[in-house]
Amino acid sequence: MPHPFAPLRALLLALVLGAFPLGATGQEAGAGQQAEPDAQSAEPAPPPRCGTQPMTIGRMQWPSAAILAEIHARILASEFECEVRVQQVDQAAAGSSMGTTGQPAIAPELWLGRIAEVWNAGVKAQKLRQAGATYDQQVFEGWYVPDYVVETIPEATTIEGLKQRWADFAGEGGARARFLSCPPDWACAVINRNLLRAHGLDAYFEIVEPANRFELDTLIAEAVGRREPLLFYYWAPNAVLAQFSFRPVDLGAYAREAFTCLGRSACPGPQPSGFPNEPVVIALAEWVYLEATPVASYFQRARMPMAEMNALLQALGEPGQTVETVAERFVADKSDIWREWVGAP
Known part of the structure; x- marks a missing residue:
């Protein structure tokens, strides 16, 4: 004869088993659900286009280098959304600082023959790298x-x-x-x-x-x-x-x-020769290549036509013009040149 409370006991047992599943299968499923991460949150965030360090551009004291610094600062800000700071620097000090601290990050017109020892030391230490030639000609x-x-x-x-x-x-x-x-x-x-x-x-x-x-x-x-x-x-x-x-x-x-x-005052028998190529380059701190690849690629393409720079220097001599206004005019009017640097159509 069935126990008078048997139906009630069966109902309670079913409710308990439903709420707390027993056995290895139920326990593993519960543990697996709690440990499984969200697929989207597991993907690493893409690295910043401009890296994680300050994006500073060294502005040398002579006009062409100053114009280039201001031009590149504006293009990096508008096309790559970088926070850029232009820093007034001396050429030798800039090469030394880039090779030790990585700042400034960019020197758009570095004359290597004039700071050869500093440059070679930075390259050997893998702190400096040449992105490319500053101009489209090398005989100056x-x-x-x-x-x-x-x-x-x-x-x-x-x-x-x-x-x-x-x-x-x-x-x-x-x-x-x-x-x-x-x-x-x-x-x-x-x-x-x-x-x-x-x-x-x-x-x-x-x-x-x-x-x-x-x-x-x-x-x-x-x-x-x-x-x-x-x-x-x-x-x-x-x-x-x-x-x-x-x-x-x-x-x-x-x-x-x-x-x-x-080049010697007492050259005994001068022989003909053309003027040599002079290495004038866009120099980057090594970290730019490692952390800001799009920016490094931009500078590998950013070769200024010499005729264009001569024209920019002529414009700088016009009344009321400054390095900044000349750079702004170039960015506004010469996209046919700098779009190729950016890599955009």
């Missing part, structure tokens, strides 16, 4: 003649042509033509003296060495204003090369041993 010095000279004397862009037509540069009654060099206390003054001898042009051209860069610019402007035949030395980037139209003279290929002698 040369001899030039105005375009209007080439129109009437096409051979004036060659050494042999200058020998043959030197009298056209001398003018009426001139015993020798003028060659405008750089100030006498500059290294290029020694090079130009020896280079004229090496090419046999010292018999036809006398060297004029102005007291300073401003006198050189004045002499060039006066000759161009009078449309006189003119042979002169100059360097880039520079506003003068954008202000007037000039053509480079072909000085031949660079010869290392010959050029080394050209």
Whole structure:
């Protein structure tokens, strides 16, 4: 005979078993549900595009480097949403600091030949890296003649042509033509003296060495204003090369041993040589490559056309213009150039 309370006991047992499942299977399921993480929260967050350290750009004291610093600061802020700070620095101090502390993070125009020891130490310690060349050309010095000279004397862009037509540069009654060099206390003054001898042009051209860069610019402007035949030395980037139209003279290929002698005051037998390539680079602290890959890729592409920088320097000389306003104008008007740096269509 069934116990009078049997149905009630069965009901209570069923309720207990339902609420607290017994056995290994039930216990493992419960433990598994509590330990299983959310699939989405388990995925690591993507690294910040600009890294985790301050994104500082070293602004050197000369105009082209200052303009580049301001241009890159604006593009990194607008296109990569980086918090960028432009820091006024000296070139040697910047190279040293980048190699020890990683700051500034970026130096857009570093002339490696002038801080070779500091640069090599930073690279060896794996604290510095070259992103790419700052400009689309690597020879920054040369001899030039105005375009209007080439129109009437096409051979004036060659050494042999200058020998043959030197009298056209001398003018009426001139015993020798003028060659405008750089100030006498500059290294290029020694090079130009020896280079004229090496090419046999010292018999036809006398060297004029102005007291300073401003006198050189004045002499060039006066000759161009009078449309006189003119042979002169100059360097880039520079506003003068954008202000007037000039053509480079072909000085031949660079010869290392010959050029080394050209730089000596007592070079016994000068031999011809073109001016050498000079490494001018965008330098990055190593952490930028490791933590801010999109930014590093941007600087690998950010090669400024030299003609464009010459034009920017010319614009900087206009009344009321500053490094900042020139940089803003470039970003606003020259997206056809910098969009390729960003990698955007």
